[in-house]
Amino acid sequence: xxxxxxxxxxxxxxxxxxxxxxxxxxxxxxxxxxxxxxxxxxxxxxxxxxxxxxxxxxxxxxxxxxxxxxxxxxxxxxxxxxxxxxxxxxxxxxxxxxxxxxxxxxxxxxxxxxxxxxxxxxxxxxxxx
Numbered sequence: 001x002x003x004x005x006x007x008x009x010x011x012x013x014x015x016x017x018x019x020x021x022x023x024x025x026x027x028x029x030x031x032x033x034x035x036x037x038x039x040x041x042x043x044x045x046x047x048x049x050x051x052x053x054x055x056x057x058x059x060x061x062x063x064x065x066x067x068x069x070x071x072x073x074x075x076x077x078x079x080x081x082x083x084x085x086x087x088x089x090x091x092x093x094x095x096x097x098x099x100x101x102x103x104x105x106x107x108x109x110x111x112x113x114x115x116x117x118x119x120x121x122x123x124x125x126x127x128x129x
Contacts, residue, residue: 008057008058011059015074016067019070023067025037059078072107075091080123082120092108
């Protein structure tokens with residue numbers, strides 16, 4: 001495991017910023033901007049893969065964020081990293097069970113479905129060379 005130069009506050013800040021952009025771009029249909037923002041969070045996730053302690057500290061803090069996308073991304077990333085699994089499942093179940101979350105609740109439901117069927121989640125595709 002490699003130690004990161006990022007602090008938990010850096011990680012939390014980036015997830016919050018990305019969650020706000022993803023919420024806005026989803027609601028207004030600006031998928032180009034949303035895709036660029038998604039690329040940023042994947043880069044950050046790759047750092048967290050190498051530092052699970054940083055990931056655990058940072059992502060758990062995001063479970064209490066008011067933005068449903070931020071919470072859902074943090075929970076999904078925990079499932080992908082196999083950390084804080086029980087808590088992450090509960091967060092996604094709460095999001096999925098709340099009708100006011102609309103499409104974001106459906107996304108949480110589908111994330112759980114895939115996780116339960118496969119037993120794991122992938123945040124980004126891996127390529128064989």
